[in-house]
Amino acid sequence: MVKAAGIVVAAAALTPLTKDLLGYPFEVAPMIAAVLSCWVVRLYYGARARSKEGWLVDVSITMLTSLFTVGAVLMMRPSPFPALILGTGIGAIGAGLIRIAEKKARRLFDDEPPEVVDDAEGVRRAMEKVRNL
């Protein structure tokens, strides 16, 4: 805060450190919060999977969830606290991500037979369908 002539002037323009990954810009602080909280959750609550299926499975699930977290932060650009919740949540879902993806992919095929896409309207409808997955 800057005090000018006895009046408190709002001066809270944060300049967050911003980087970009493959051309997608992101703020570093939410990225750190999301990815590291994801790792913490995998480390702690994914411990039961380790004894059952071996450490390699655990490492791959950790990598999968970290990549999902990075993608989600790139997509949503949340502020640090929502990013923490996002990372914790994706880490807690863990291997369930595969099942969610499976469900969403299955919906692609289970719908009515694909319509012929040969005009702008058809392309728009197809894009709408993909977006609504």
Add this chain to the structure above:
Amino acid sequence: MSKQAALTRMIERSPMPLSFGDDKVLMAINLFLMMAMMYIGGAVVVTKIGAIVRHRAYDKIWPPHPVTLHRIMWACAGCALTLRCVTETSTLLSWSPDDAGLGAVMQTLKRYIDPVSLGFAATWILVLTLANDTMEQQLRRQPLPINMWTKKRELTRPALVVLISLAMAFGVVFTRG
């Protein structure tokens, strides 16, 4: 101007809670310990409640077997710790000028969740008070085979969590501007 709007204005004007006096290291230390204890308390809750549920066939939940009482006690302690630390983490992290509305909501929500966490602490003390004497008599029996240094390896994961929380807190505080 409503109180909530006033709170929002206050958050918009300051990059961190005013009580830190612009000291980033102090804020990072607070955030670090709050986050670390949040995750560690959560792990205590998960393991204890998991144990209660898994062993319910022979360690009866009601009337409570002494082991179940012990587990309930520490689950309540973990709940109190983790709820208190979750609210503090949320208020510290969500105090950011670019998302001031959320910060104001979290400040208010904290006032509702903190009493609940103290309720868990009170339950812990209640069970402790009721069960303490009998448990201590039982623990005085000789020989009591507790060799706790054989369990050193159990400390690896909490230590890693603390380290990651340290990196997270300092990283967030020093890169967000």
